[in-house]
Amino acid sequence: MVDSSDATTTNRQYHLAKRPTGEPDHDTFELVEAEVPEPGPNEVLVKTLYLSVDPYMRGRMRDAESYAEPWDVGDPMRAGVVGEVVESNHADFDAGDVVVGNLLWAEYAAVDGGELTAVDPDVAPVSTALGVVGMPGRTAYFGLLDVAGPKPGDTVVVSGAAGAVGSVVGQLAREAGCRVVGFAGSDTKTEWLTQDLGFDAAINYKTVDDLGDALAEAAPNGVDVYFDNVGGEITDTVFGQLNVDARVAVCGQISQYNATDLPTGPRKLGTLIEKRASVEGFLVADFAPRFEEATSRLARWVDDGTLQYRETVTEGFENAPEAFLGLFEGENVGKQLVKVAERSH
Amino acid sequence: MVDSSDATTTNRQYHLAKRPTGEPDHDTFELVEAEVPEPGPNEVLVKTLYLSVDPYMRGRMRDAESYAEPWDVGDPMRAGVVGEVVESNHADFDAGDVVVGNLLWAEYAAVDGGELTAVDPDVAPVSTALGVVGMPGRTAYFGLLDVAGPKPGDTVVVSGAAGAVGSVVGQLAREAGCRVVGFAGSDTKTEWLTQDLGFDAAINYKTVDDLGDALAEAAPNGVDVYFDNVGGEITDTVFGQLNVDARVAVCGQISQYNATDLPTGPRKLGTLIEKRASVEGFLVADFAPRFEEATSRLARWVDDGTLQYRETVTEGFENAPEAFLGLFEGENVGKQLVKVAERSH
Structure with missing residues (x-):
């Protein structure tokens, strides 16, 4: 009643x-x-x-x-x-x-x-x-501080920077001692970011000539952390300027939510939000200090039958290009090698 | 000489x-x-x-x-x-x-x-x-065990599963107590995977009717770890069946290396390899046990001026849809609200 x-x-x-x-x-x-x-x-x-x-x-x-x-x-x-x-x-x-x-x-x-x-x-x-002390503020707080983990001196880029989440992300990154760059869609927004919120730079993605050039100028040392609210072309641009060991926190993909097809952007990031999944690129060379551990264990597993392997051996040095090209056709089972000579001993 | x-x-x-x-x-x-x-x-x-x-x-x-x-x-x-x-x-x-x-x-x-x-x-x-005890073996070893971190009972999916890296990944995942599913491009390959290497299932992506159906059958509990050597359509398919907290180790993107355009797949994953970058989706709800921490700190920062905020307030309950639709046009600065009533006290 x-x-x-x-x-x-x-x-x-x-x-x-x-x-x-x-x-x-x-x-x-x-x-x-x-x-x-x-x-x-x-x-x-x-x-x-x-x-x-x-x-x-x-x-x-x-x-x-x-x-x-x-x-x-x-x-x-x-x-x-x-x-x-x-x-x-x-x-x-x-x-x-x-x-x-x-x-x-x-x-x-x-x-x-x-x-x-x-x-x-x-x-x-x-x-x-x-807003700022509610769900959007908390999203910024955990997404930046826990998921992305900014370090002093990092360059942090935020898309949707003038939004409820992005505007908090940028300020928290500023407090964490980072260089902060925001993407937003009007001069009113970019001025707010740089003049009031302490962003080091802000890019009006709707009016700038070239997103990549603008980002390179705003983030001359590359991007260490990207907090993505938007997806699409802006995210494509930021991916092109990530530094080694960069962290990308995927919070939102507003540019893609209404899409029936996804022509731009690193697609499928919405899936990562839904699944709180992480995607990590890696290079084996970074594990060099532990190569001996790996090699000795792999050799033992081959020796005791735990690990099996196959090799696809192309005979003749002159056939090396053919062997290489065959990789893209999936012609090899297991490791593709080119056998160039017999051992003489 | x-x-x-x-x-x-x-x-x-x-x-x-x-x-x-x-x-x-x-x-x-x-x-x-x-x-x-x-x-x-x-x-x-x-x-x-x-x-x-x-x-x-x-x-x-x-x-x-x-x-x-x-x-x-x-x-x-x-x-x-x-x-x-x-x-x-x-x-x-x-x-x-x-x-x-x-x-x-x-x-x-x-x-x-x-x-x-x-x-x-x-x-x-x-x-x-x-091969198996060289660079490809080490790539499998660190990429699976360190980057992806399989746990017993996880479902691990490997693309390029019959290749030099993938064939080791699958066997290491088997040893780690995981259900292992591989994608490969011939029946010779898939038979090797299931009959000799102990993969639980293998999918010939070149002949299967529907990649998604085949994966759903092979991985009925979804995908916890995806070790990607390939990219493209296979990776699209796997992304669609990731579980919560899934980890994707991006090792290679062979289907994309020769591409001049990237029509399929979660694009730009090659960048993550090059930069050893990680991308993580997140939901603020998962941090619920720490909401009080966030809320109290955010409120203090608002109070002491550390955090500024703006609100874009649409007046009138009946204008809620307009306010919502405006989000996709970027019409809001800061948090978009709909003001429905004045406080009566």
């Missing part, structure tokens, strides 16, 4: 009208009017003050298994909400409290109190519980 | 005739006849027994900065060689010794003894110093 001081008894909600193909549009959403719900035992009726819209929501609109359940067509969509408690059946909350939680695209929601977190309005504006 | 028992005084070599565009062909190589070199102080004259050809050599043919110097056009190309010492000015080697080293595409080479490693012909056939 709604507080009698509140005249509203209708509760507007957005439901997922249909799953978008490519870009969502207004037909994706259906505005539905319902009754303001009545809170049950342990539930709290929350009036939405701020509703958060986030890029990850595009993924929830797909009918595909992901790290979270997709939204059902016809059901209300979920969102981060900062709201005010209207009525509480939960011991931790009273009417008037400000709370944050994962609620609905709705003006009101009734939710178990255990799913809500109190917001102290005296610490910071309550809306920040959905 | 060559041992008088050896009649040959000409030394055939292959030089890089020109840099290939796309697939190398015979015009890439020039057969040059030279004198057998005379070893200088500390040098050893080595007669090539086995010459190794390896996919990585394609990279040396490019005129591009990489982890190693590109070969110069007109110069002899380099290769792993198992050879026999013909003449030695180095204390560690005598005529008749078998050695391995990074020498030349040539029948003879004179090289500082410090660059050679003795091969014991009694341990294993000397050719294995270029």
Whole structure:
């Protein structure tokens, strides 16, 4: 039951009208009017003050298994909400409290109190519980500090740098003693980054002549850490300027979420987000101090039959090019060699 | 000076005739006849027994900065060689010794003894110093055991599984207690993998109807480790079936080395090899036990001015879809919110 001081008894909600193909549009959403719900035992009726819209929501609109359940067509969509408690059946909350939680695209929601977190309005504006001190801030915090691991002197590049996550990433990287370069899509944004947030450089990817040249100028020592919110052409460009031992934290791929085909960018990075997977390139030469360990163990395993091997031997030095070219046709089983001579002893 | 028992005084070599565009062909190589070199102080004259050809050599043919110097056009190309010492000015080697080293595409080479490693012909056939107990074996050893880190029970998928590296990877994964699945390009290869090497399953990617279906059948619990030698469509397929916390060790991308365009596969993985870079996807939800740490530090930094933020606030619940759609146009600076109501207290 709604507080009698509140005249509203209708509760507007957005439901997922249909799953978008490519870009969502207004037909994706259906505005539905319902009754303001009545809170049950342990539930709290929350009036939405701020509703958060986030890029990850595009993924929830797909009918595909992901790290979270997709939204059902016809059901209300979920969102981060900062709201005010209207009525509480939960011991931790009273009417008037400000709370944050994962609620609905709705003006009101009734939710178990255990799913809500109190917001102290005296610490910071309550809306920040959905931004800089909320999920986006935490995403920046763990993604930069734990996943990417910036070191003082590193060059850290951030795409979507003026967004909720990117703007925090850049500032945390600045505090970590890094050179910080951001990509953003307007001069208003790039000016904010360099003039207010302490980014060392910012590139307006929509107006710059050449992304690669701009990045090379902004990051003359190459890129040690790339925090990717965007994907696509910007990520292609950054991949081209990674330093040895670079770390790439894949947080988002907003440029690709609406794509039905993926013509640019290191594709499939969205998969890495979903699976929290890591991809690492390596060169065996970097393990040189441990070659003897490997060689002696491999030799023992060959000797005791643990390891089997085959060799594809092309006879004749003059056939070396043929043997090499055959590699690309997969003509070899096991190691491809060219036998040039017999041992004379 | 060559041992008088050896009649040959000409030394055939292959030089890089020109840099290939796309697939190398015979015009890439020039057969040059030279004198057998005379070893200088500390040098050893080595007669090539086995010459190794390896996919990585394609990279040396490019005129591009990489982890190693590109070969110069007109110069002899380099290769792993198992050879026999013909003449030695180095204390560690005598005529008749078998050695391995990074020498030349040539029948003879004179090289500082410090660059050679003795091969014991009694341990294993000397050719294995270029294969299973040589660079490919070590690549498998460190790439699988150190970079990918297989755990008992993991499903490990290997592309190029019947090659010099892949065939060792699969056997090491088997020894590590993993389910092992290999991709290879002929029935001869897949039979070797499953019948002799103990792979649990092998897929002939050239004849199978549907790569995804075949992998789903061979790896019904998904993919925990992917050791990639190949790239392209196979890697696309494996990316689609990665498990949470999967590790991908990018060793090679042979399907892409000759490509002038990259239409398939998670592109740019070659960059990760060159830079030994890692890419990791992450979800902030996985850090839930540390949310309080993050939130309190972020709030303190906002409070003391360390962190600045902006919010882009769309007024009116009914405009939530517009606000969401604007994210993909980059219309927001900082966090995008929808303001639905004023606080009543």
